[in-house]
Amino acid sequence: MPVNLAAPDPASLLPVAGVRLGIASAGIKKPGRRDLTLIELTAGAQVAGVFTQNRFCAAPVTVCKLHLAQGDIRALLINTGNANAGTGAEGLARARRTCKAVAALFGVKAENVLPFSTGVILEPLPVDRILPALPAAQADLAPGHWSEAAHAIMTTDIVAKGASRQVEIGGRTVTVTGIAKGSGMIHPNMATMLGFVATDAAIAPALMQRLVQDVADVSFNCVTVDGDTSTNDSFILIATGQAGNAAIADAGGADYAVLKTALSEVAIELAQAMARDGEGATKFMTIAVEGGRDRAECKQIAYAIARSPLVKTAFFASDPNLGRILAAIGYAGVSDLDVDALKVWLGDVLVAEHGGRAASYTEAQGAAVMKEAEITVRVALNRGAASATVWTCDFSYDYVKINAEYRT
Amino acid sequence: MPVNLAAPDPASLLPVAGVRLGIASAGIKKPGRRDLTLIELTAGAQVAGVFTQNRFCAAPVTVCKLHLAQGDIRALLINTGNANAGTGAEGLARARRTCKAVAALFGVKAENVLPFSTGVILEPLPVDRILPALPAAQADLAPGHWSEAAHAIMTTDIVAKGASRQVEIGGRTVTVTGIAKGSGMIHPNMATMLGFVATDAAIAPALMQRLVQDVADVSFNCVTVDGDTSTNDSFILIATGQAGNAAIADAGGADYAVLKTALSEVAIELAQAMARDGEGATKFMTIAVEGGRDRAECKQIAYAIARSPLVKTAFFASDPNLGRILAAIGYAGVSDLDVDALKVWLGDVLVAEHGGRAASYTEAQGAAVMKEAEITVRVALNRGAASATVWTCDFSYDYVKINAEYRT
Numbered sequence: 001m002p003v004n005l006a007a008p009d010p011a012s013l014l015p016v017a018g019v020r021l022g023i024a025s026a027g028i029k030k031p032g033r034r035d036l037t038l039i040e041l042t043a044g045a046q047v048a049g050v051f052t053q054n055r056f057c058a059a060p061v062t063v064c065k066l067h068l069a070q071g072d073i074r075a076l077l078i079n080t081g082n083a084n085a086g087t088g089a090e091g092l093a094r095a096r097r098t099c100k101a102v103a104a105l106f107g108v109k110a111e112n113v114l115p116f117s118t119g120v121i122l123e124p125l126p127v128d129r130i131l132p133a134l135p136a137a138q139a140d141l142a143p144g145h146w147s148e149a150a151h152a153i154m155t156t157d158i159v160a161k162g163a164s165r166q167v168e169i170g171g172r173t174v175t176v177t178g179i180a181k182g183s184g185m186i187h188p189n190m191a192t193m194l195g196f197v198a199t200d201a202a203i204a205p206a207l208m209q210r211l212v213q214d215v216a217d218v219s220f221n222c223v224t225v226d227g228d229t230s231t232n233d234s235f236i237l238i239a240t241g242q243a244g245n246a247a248i249a250d251a252g253g254a255d256y257a258v259l260k261t262a263l264s265e266v267a268i269e270l271a272q273a274m275a276r277d278g279e280g281a282t283k284f285m286t287i288a289v290e291g292g293r294d295r296a297e298c299k300q301i302a303y304a305i306a307r308s309p310l311v312k313t314a315f316f317a318s319d320p321n322l323g324r325i326l327a328a329i330g331y332a333g334v335s336d337l338d339v340d341a342l343k344v345w346l347g348d349v350l351v352a353e354h355g356g357r358a359a360s361y362t363e364a365q366g367a368a369v370m371k372e373a374e375i376t377v378r379v380a381l382n383r384g385a386a387s388a389t390v391w392t393c394d395f396s397y398d399y400v401k402i403n404a405e406y407r408t
Numbered sequence: 409m410p411v412n413l414a415a416p417d418p419a420s421l422l423p424v425a426g427v428r429l430g431i432a433s434a435g436i437k438k439p440g441r442r443d444l445t446l447i448e449l450t451a452g453a454q455v456a457g458v459f460t461q462n463r464f465c466a467a468p469v470t471v472c473k474l475h476l477a478q479g480d481i482r483a484l485l486i487n488t489g490n491a492n493a494g495t496g497a498e499g500l501a502r503a504r505r506t507c508k509a510v511a512a513l514f515g516v517k518a519e520n521v522l523p524f525s526t527g528v529i530l531e532p533l534p535v536d537r538i539l540p541a542l543p544a545a546q547a548d549l550a551p552g553h554w555s556e557a558a559h560a561i562m563t564t565d566i567v568a569k570g571a572s573r574q575v576e577i578g579g580r581t582v583t584v585t586g587i588a589k590g591s592g593m594i595h596p597n598m599a600t601m602l603g604f605v606a607t608d609a610a611i612a613p614a615l616m617q618r619l620v621q622d623v624a625d626v627s628f629n630c631v632t633v634d635g636d637t638s639t640n641d642s643f644i645l646i647a648t649g650q651a652g653n654a655a656i657a658d659a660g661g662a663d664y665a666v667l668k669t670a671l672s673e674v675a676i677e678l679a680q681a682m683a684r685d686g687e688g689a690t691k692f693m694t695i696a697v698e699g700g701r702d703r704a705e706c707k708q709i710a711y712a713i714a715r716s717p718l719v720k721t722a723f724f725a726s727d728p729n730l731g732r733i734l735a736a737i738g739y740a741g742v743s744d745l746d747v748d749a750l751k752v753w754l755g756d757v758l759v760a761e762h763g764g765r766a767a768s769y770t771e772a773q774g775a776a777v778m779k780e781a782e783i784t785v786r787v788a789l790n791r792g793a794a795s796a797t798v799w800t801c802d803f804s805y806d807y808v809k810i811n812a813e814y815r816t
Contacts (some may be wrong), residue, residue: 052739053739053743054735054738054739055737055738055739055740055742055743055745055747056734056735056737056738056739056747056763057738079761083731085731085735086730086731086735086760086763086764086765087732087763087764087765088762088763088764089747089762089763091763091764106761121730121731121732121734121735122730122731122734122760122764132737162779179414231731231734231735231738233409256625277756298644308812309717309803309807309811313808313811313812314811314812316808316812317811317812317813319812322494322529322530323491323493323494323529323530323639324529324530326464326493326494326529326530326639327462327464327493327529327639328463329463329464330462330463330464330639331460331463331464332463334463335461335463337463338494339463339464352494352530354495354496354497355455355464355494355495355496355497356495356498356499356530357494357495357530358492395717395808396808397805397808397809399717399721399808400724400804400805400808401801401805402719402723403717403718403725404722404724404725404727405725408434
């Protein structure tokens, strides 16, 4: 069961001026499932994205990168039930056919459309079922359909994921709304499975790629469920420029910082939601590593803990098995790490220092922390000023069950 | 249940001249358990080892490295039930006390003794229970106690692991016998949990370190159960020189090759036994990657497949979920990999080529292979002549069960 996670109240997902969303049923994997989402953008909207670094990246990821390079994106098409990955040249052709069909509906070019797919890998994308459903998705377009879209992009997700924020920029109210999906095969190496965050803020096109990368680095690139990097990870940032603020043009200025914070808050909430809804999750874990020489080594150690099946099964069992945490720190690959200098806390309890268990530690203290549904593991490396935080979930019988049964 | 693995017939584990083994009960974790193994070596035996690269390496690993550097090893002491890892300065002192006590029994120096521990991390080594049991272990010393020792060093292992070979070198019969333990926290980065291989061959001391590394690279460094590198991994090679062959002095010669092959066969059998007896294993998987630019990239891809929880749960379900294998190849970190050029086989069935599913592939073919208890995944990268093979097991409910309950 998802850990302290409920689907967002539809009314809490605020419309973003310049964005409309429409949903339809194409019967891609199951008949009747609302599996097709169309997002229409106003002319002049800025769009940027970060994508999986998996070499077997999906056809839609390849097409997205090409189309983004040309700019002027007017529509996004997202299907669930089929990833269109590992599908070779035919997969590319099918992704392009969907773009062409959407472009025809809107009277734009195929290059103005971004395609996204999520679901089973290696199956041909059923374009013949997707294309006939497009007019229904178009007819459904409305600014208030964020919640419906959050539901329509789910695969093994139990709970739909969405979040909104409003901030003031240049005397104008700016809205940020995002949705995401992801529950398994989650170990983003650029972005998550699928994440879409839109704002009506105006921002200079030259800053968009930097902004999407800045936001991804503190959100979707800080979550793991099973250490498996998907073929389809995509995180898309949309800025429609409809809020009426003077376009943000200085990455060092206050307006950029305010917008980045609002976007990051939404993206972090979505990224954490993926770990809370991680396949089979019973516990939400925050791994915070501080005092490192650089952010990279902090992240390396945090991910070693967050990925370890032994650590994750111990958390499932509510067992304060500190040795497994120390072992993961030790094999993280920081070759000159001085294990005698570091400290480890479970919640607020100091559990390890001087290369071993803290003298003050008692098993009862550890057991009390492990009973909680949300647990923080904090590691102080004491060799610098950098830090990194990673979110994950535990590893339960249900993870095995879900993944042993997924295709059947 | 272990996959096609039975404990070796005690009679099949051949004595090695110059080596005697004795077992005793120290009551380290459970009363009455035979948890202490003493190995006595003849004067002049050559010993070399490779050890974990985990920064939280256990106290006995640190002591082993120091003592091996001084040479003249005369005894090994192995306890199960306690890893003496994450125990700081006190752990080192306790490991040294056990060496001193063994040395006193044999009339040698503490530096002539190697200590090994395996079991729970972060608990103080109960030296007060180990020392009184040493005389019983000494009294039990016999050349034929390899099978008893293989049982005595087990932790979560279900089946004891041992193997022997005999070869002719310089007109003399040379014997190789080895034992190992390991079932979880298996992802060696030098050697396995604990492996001991002895031969009566004579070999120049200068070649020992190269030989143990050569053997580890094709055996214990090619197995993974859960991707967790233990704090205690140690692989020790013993050459007593009692076989009467002229000492092997040329690493390029035929005698070195014959001995290396015999040692490697024993070590590979032991390493494979660990995957067959992997925690919760229901399937034994061989991941063979060929046609790479170098062995390192082949191993990187093989390990990405072998470590993936998604691949391992699919094998548990006997589900030919090829997409997960392709995804793991794609995220293995070989940044210039051309996925359109590679081919993948499941058993003898070609399942993927040209960046997608092979045209000739049918689900029925894949399902037939997946029903087997032993399955080979073969990947041809088609960009060079290097290859690497890794052994692993699937990921089942019982892995979670075993590791959620281990300490309780």
